[in-house]
Amino acid sequence: MNIKTFAIIAILGLAAPAITDLVINNQAHAEEPQLTEPLGGFSDGLWTVSLWQENNLYNYSVKNHQTGATLFLSSPEQSIDGDNRIYTWRYNSTDYQVSWQPSNPRMINLQVIGPNGKQVLNRVLPKRFN
Secondary structure (H helix, E strand, C coil), X not given: CCHHHHHHHHHHHHHHHHHHXXXXXXXXXXXXXXXXXXXXXXXXXXXEEEEEEECCEEEEEEEECCCCCEEEEECCEEEEECCEEEEEXXXXXXXXXXXXXXXXXXXXXXXEECCCCCEEEEEEEEEEEC
């Protein structure tokens, strides 16, 4: 064998582990499940929203820490607006909305829209717990 053959074998031998690692890591990332809705607890200190799945229902609980008021709702209407996933729960002619971007799973936007169609609350809440 000549020197070029040894050089090619050496390069391929050194590159094989890196190529294998790249292929395996890309497959591992491709197999990670993509969240279809936000889950966990989101809070800014004044408002806390908890979102979870139970018995095939998507549930929403919100608490105002200043007043102590709480609300629990389930089974929202779901819609998509560009990159945003919007979940709307209705109660007493008021819409409670959580919008979320799968590309930014650690933040939600909480909106409350009154019966007259006016926005009552609009807060960005970071994820605080699972």
